[in-house]
Amino acid sequence: MYVICPNGDCGFSKGFERNEPLDKFCPLCGKPLIDECPNCAAYLSTRGATFCSKCGELLKKSPQA
Numbered sequence: 460m461y462v463i464c465p466n467g468d469c470g471f472s473k474g475f476e477r478n479e480p481l482d483k484f485c486p487l488c489g490k491p492l493i494d495e496c497p498n499c500a501a502y503l504s505t506r507g508a509t510f511c512s513k514c515g516e517l518l519k520k521s522p523q524a
């Protein structure tokens with residue numbers, strides 16, 4: 460399993476073992492991390508993914524200025 464930071468300006472991602480508790484917040488920018496696609500709820504299967512591999516949803520968003 461993987462978590463990624465949804466902040467488009469931040470490259471944080473991390474892999475976890477199946478039963479390991481996931482980190483909740485990015486240690487680099489403080490945003491809540493995501494472990495599934497916000498559109499289709501598929502678990503992230505690629506470390507550092509930018510798009511959902513199941514539905515193509517953009518996972519990393521640039522912060523609103």
Ligand SMILES: [Zn+2]
Pocket residue numbers: 464465466469470471485486487488489490
């Ligand atoms: Zn971040």
Ligand SMILES: [Zn+2]
Pocket residue numbers: 496497498499500501511512513514515516
């Ligand atoms: Zn998706």
